Amino acid sequence: MHDREPASSAVRASGEREHRAWQAVASSLESLRDLVDLFVERRVERTWRLEDGRVLGVETSLGEGAACRWDDGRLTSCDGVERSRLAALLGLVTRQLPHVPLPELPALPDLDALRLPASLGLATVRWLWRASGVAGPGVGSAIERPVLVDLTWTDGRRSVRPWPLDQAWPPPARAPVKLGSVSAGPMRVLLSPQAAATLFHELLGHPLEGDILLAGASPWRGRQGERILSLPLDLLDDPTRVDLPGGFGADDEGTPAAPRHLVREGVLTGALATRAQAASLGIEPGNARRATVHTPPRPRVSNLLAHCPGALAEPPRNEAEAEVEAVSAGTIEPRAGLVVLQVRLAHTLRHGRRMRGLAPFTLMGRLGAVAGGLLAAAEPAGISAEPGWCGKEGEVVPTGSRSPWLLVEGLEAR
Amino acid sequence: MKSDWAALPPAMESAAVVLAASGGRWEVMGRRGRTLGQRWWAGGWESRVAEESGVACRVASHGGAGFAAAAGQGARAGRLAADIAMASLVSGPDPLPPGSRLGHAVCPPAPVPIQPTTLRAAAEAQLAALGRYREVEVLELRLSSSTAITQLVTTDGHPVEGHLGGTVLELLLAAAEGPARLIQVAARELGQIDVTTVAERAAERVALASRGGRAEHQLADVTVAPSVAAPLVLALADRLQRAHRDPHDRLRTVRVAPDWRLTDERAGPEGLLPQAFDGEGLPSRSHALLADGHLGDPLLSWAEAMASGGTAGGAVRPSFRQAPRGGPANLVVHPSRPLSARALLDRLETGFWLDLPAGGVRIDPAGERFALRAAAVAMVSGRPVASHPQIELRGTFRRLLAGLAGTGLDSQSFSLACAVTTPSLLFRRLEVVS
Numbered sequence: 001m002h003d004r005e006p007a008s009s010a011v012r013a014s015g016e017r018e019h020r021a022w023q024a025v026a027s028s029l030e031s032l033r034d035l036v037d038l039f040v041e042r043r044v045e046r047t048w049r050l051e052d053g054r055v056l057g058v059e060t061s062l063g064e065g066a067a068c069r070w071d072d073g074r075l076t077s078c079d080g081v082e083r084s085r086l087a088a089l090l091g092l093v094t095r096q097l098p099h100v101p102l103p104e105l106p107a108l109p110d111l112d113a114l115r116l117p118a119s120l121g122l123a124t125v126r127w128l129w130r131a132s133g134v135a136g137p138g139v140g141s142a143i144e145r146p147v148l149v150d151l152t153w154t155d156g157r158r159s160v161r162p163w164p165l166d167q168a169w170p171p172p173a174r175a176p177v178k179l180g181s182v183s184a185g186p187m188r189v190l191l192s193p194q195a196a197a198t199l200f201h202e203l204l205g206h207p208l209e210g211d212i213l214l215a216g217a218s219p220w221r222g223r224q225g226e227r228i229l230s231l232p233l234d235l236l237d238d239p240t241r242v243d244l245p246g247g248f249g250a251d252d253e254g255t256p257a258a259p260r261h262l263v264r265e266g267v268l269t270g271a272l273a274t275r276a277q278a279a280s281l282g283i284e285p286g287n288a289r290r291a292t293v294h295t296p297p298r299p300r301v302s303n304l305l306a307h308c309p310g311a312l313a314e315p316p317r318n319e320a321e322a323e324v325e326a327v328s329a330g331t332i333e334p335r336a337g338l339v340v341l342q343v344r345l346a347h348t349l350r351h352g353r354r355m356r357g358l359a360p361f362t363l364m365g366r367l368g369a370v371a372g373g374l375l376a377a378a379e380p381a382g383i384s385a386e387p388g389w390c391g392k393e394g395e396v397v398p399t400g401s402r403s404p405w406l407l408v409e410g411l412e413a414r
Numbered sequence: 415m416k417s418d419w420a421a422l423p424p425a426m427e428s429a430a431v432v433l434a435a436s437g438g439r440w441e442v443m444g445r446r447g448r449t450l451g452q453r454w455w456a457g458g459w460e461s462r463v464a465e466e467s468g469v470a471c472r473v474a475s476h477g478g479a480g481f482a483a484a485a486g487q488g489a490r491a492g493r494l495a496a497d498i499a500m501a502s503l504v505s506g507p508d509p510l511p512p513g514s515r516l517g518h519a520v521c522p523p524a525p526v527p528i529q530p531t532t533l534r535a536a537a538e539a540q541l542a543a544l545g546r547y548r549e550v551e552v553l554e555l556r557l558s559s560s561t562a563i564t565q566l567v568t569t570d571g572h573p574v575e576g577h578l579g580g581t582v583l584e585l586l587l588a589a590a591e592g593p594a595r596l597i598q599v600a601a602r603e604l605g606q607i608d609v610t611t612v613a614e615r616a617a618e619r620v621a622l623a624s625r626g627g628r629a630e631h632q633l634a635d636v637t638v639a640p641s642v643a644a645p646l647v648l649a650l651a652d653r654l655q656r657a658h659r660d661p662h663d664r665l666r667t668v669r670v671a672p673d674w675r676l677t678d679e680r681a682g683p684e685g686l687l688p689q690a691f692d693g694e695g696l697p698s699r700s701h702a703l704l705a706d707g708h709l710g711d712p713l714l715s716w717a718e719a720m721a722s723g724g725t726a727g728g729a730v731r732p733s734f735r736q737a738p739r740g741g742p743a744n745l746v747v748h749p750s751r752p753l754s755a756r757a758l759l760d761r762l763e764t765g766f767w768l769d770l771p772a773g774g775v776r777i778d779p780a781g782e783r784f785a786l787r788a789a790a791v792a793m794v795s796g797r798p799v800a801s802h803p804q805i806e807l808r809g810t811f812r813r814l815l816a817g818l819a820g821t822g823l824d825s826q827s828f829s830l831a832c833a834v835t836t837p838s839l840l841f842r843r844l845e846v847v848s
Contacts, residue, residue: 045735056504057481058504059481059482059483060498060499061485061736062482062484062491062495062498063484064485065486074461074462075460075462076463077463077464078465078467079465079466079485079487080467080485080487080488082490085486108502155779214456294464296460329776334594335588335592335593336592336593336594336803360778414847
């Protein structure tokens with residue numbers, strides 16, 4: 001099912017040496033009875049601002065910091081990883097602090113070293129490297145993630161990808177110059193893999209995050225084992241896909257990464273959890289992600305992979321009124337029971353042919369109607385290149401996806 | 415001068431030492447901040463104490479300019495930032511303002527830091543106050559309080575120092591029926607938030623448009639409450655910045671309604687977030703962005719001003735990690751011929767009153783059109799006739815500039831990408847979509 005793309009990421013399996021070092025930290029901290037875990041991170045971001053291919057400026061930011069979680073629900077965090085800072089964070093004197101194996105900073109690349117095609121016509125290029133470690137009672141792990149490049153264009157397109165770039169991964173589609181207006185109303189639409197992935201992310205990804213389930217804010221609460229989709233679709237959250245932006249070797253609580261089925265053949269079978277929610281939900285942890293050292297780990301989508309046995313050989317354009325080529329954002333409003341997609345680029349279809357481009361519009365649908373309105377999936381499945389960043393509570397993490405084309409009814413253009 | 419550096423945090427001092435040896439012109443900026451947070455959600459509390467700090471270096475040398483930043487307060491952070499800035503010079507003009515231009519504006523004194531227990535008590539009091547309104551369910555409460563000190567030192571000396579602080583309360587509430595609503599209350603200090611008043615007003619607002627049908631697609635007059643006006647004003651200010659960069663931008667020639675008086679009051683005393691100096695050390699001052707029916711000057715950093723012939727003093731740095739750029743910091747819409755809430759509604763012969771935005775302002779790729787969803791009440795001759803839990807307000811920025819027909823007396827402040835203080839605003843003929 002999940003035929004792996006060529007591993008294009010610079011991530012490597014965390015070495016045994018790093019793991020042992022973090023496990024040694026964990027052993028040393030066992031006497032701190034109130035400590036849940038110590039999380040230490042280094043990150044590097046280098047941004048080039050471009051105009052007509054010329055570099056106008058380079059900005060480099062080195063981030064390093066640490067955070068402690070405590071039994072009473074407190075998160076204390078600081079920038080800087082000097083031993084005195086780490087000791088103060090843990091409530092120790094410096095000489096009591098064990099050796100903390102900080103990830104080694106990478107060599108800073110220049111723009112040429114990124115080997116980006118000059119034809120891309122970019123406005124900014126951001127190179128992001130991030131490595132962490134976590135230690136707590138029974139847990140000690142180094143955490144590695146793919147190196148990413150975040151690309152923006154002057155016309156507002158944006159894409160985040162693992163670096164070095166897989167040359168086969170195309171940039172986001174450019175909008176035609178002449179655009180018509182969408183006719184408001186219910187619409188049977190054909191979603192491209194990128195648009196379909198955004199729909200899955202909102203419709204199933206966020207509502208299956210453990211904190212949302214336990215708060216009673218998910219429409220899928222209490223429906224495990226039920227058929228919720230009209231297609232026999234499989235949906236998997238897979239952080240081991242380090243060729244996609246949301247990959248990691250271990251989650252931010254140190255649980256080794258593992259793929260997890262959320263839906264099997266249209267039936268709800270799983271959810272995403274940190275250690276805090278796992279027992280209540282009766283599932284394994286492994287989905288904790290932190291946006292920064294200053295934010296707590298929350299259950300988050302990593303890479304959502306959708307697969308539909310018996311998918312059509314090609315997109316059924318003759319059965320849809322419009323083809324949605326790119327979505328700039330999506331949201332779910334669980335209480336109102338709505339899923340919303342902001343369409344960046346779409347085309348009207350007639351007799352299976354694209355007729356005219358449509359100016360950006362909103363697609364909105366009731367959760368039940370959309371989940372029951374998945375009519376067909378079609379090849380070729382594709383990896384999504386945009387938008388790639390997912391925000392929750394203002395905390396932003398990179399995510400990836402792979403999805404087939406999707407024919408959907410139950411959505412309304414507005 | 416070295417004795418001055420010794421008084422700086424180690425990160426700034428070490429960066430200054432490295433850069434002073436380079437022979438070029440340079441600037442070191444340091445920021446230390448502390449944020450306390452309390453979050454109530456799903457019946458439990460999360461508590462957060464974050465100490466954020468870092469140093470940023472800009473350097474101009476050998477016909478090039480460089481920038482780098484590093485987190486932390488230690489000497490190593492300063493040395494790293496300085497070394498990387500020196501090693502990443504890109505050909506271009508010197509972006510640093512001359513030392514003779516640097517200095518302070520008069521600003522309110524630094525806010526007094528509060529303790530986590532004080533913040534928790536305030537959050538619990540707010541929760542208790544909301545508990546009196548049984549028709550409203552509290553889904554989530556977030557209360558955060560921040561203080562920060564920013565210091566700047568340059569080749570020419572003249573160290574400057576400024577303080578910032580603020581408190582933000584966010585409530586996710588829902589009536590028995592209807593969507594969840596996010597309400598934000600922002601103040602300079604925790605003590606300025608009256609939990610009883612906040613609860614009373616929040617309960618009223620959430621209940622108001624919790625039920626109702628869809629509105630027909632139409633052009634209509636709308637009065638937007640401060641909560642809806644604020645993100646629109648910020649989007650407009652950002653769009654004006656973009657217009658100033660393009661001499662062919664059509665927004666530069668649009669008619670501006672005389673009621674618009676939009677100012678970046680970064681020197682205060684008005685607005686949520688006055689500051690002593692801009693993002694590169696120039697004394698803060700008031701910048702008129704819209705006044706007397708015209709566009710004002712853009713907000714520019716020194717480098718942008720030198721390149722365009724404009725006036726510097728409008729630089730911002732959202733964090734030490736970013737180099738300064740021109741942009742809004744403390745936006746204030748000054749009421750022009752202000753009207754009471756009743757008078758504003760009376761001016762809506764047929765139209766909508768909007769409150770409680772859902773999500774942010776969306777802007778099309780061309781930057782011409784905006785869209786924002788919010789709750790709405792349909793009004794006829796100043797009287798409510800129907801409620802709509804969610805409509806979408808759409809229009810062009812040209813219309814937003816030309817269509818302002820009235821301002822209220824009810825100014826409120828919000829902490830968005832920058833601080834925004836605005837009253838209710840009445841616009842003629844914007845698009846309403848259900």
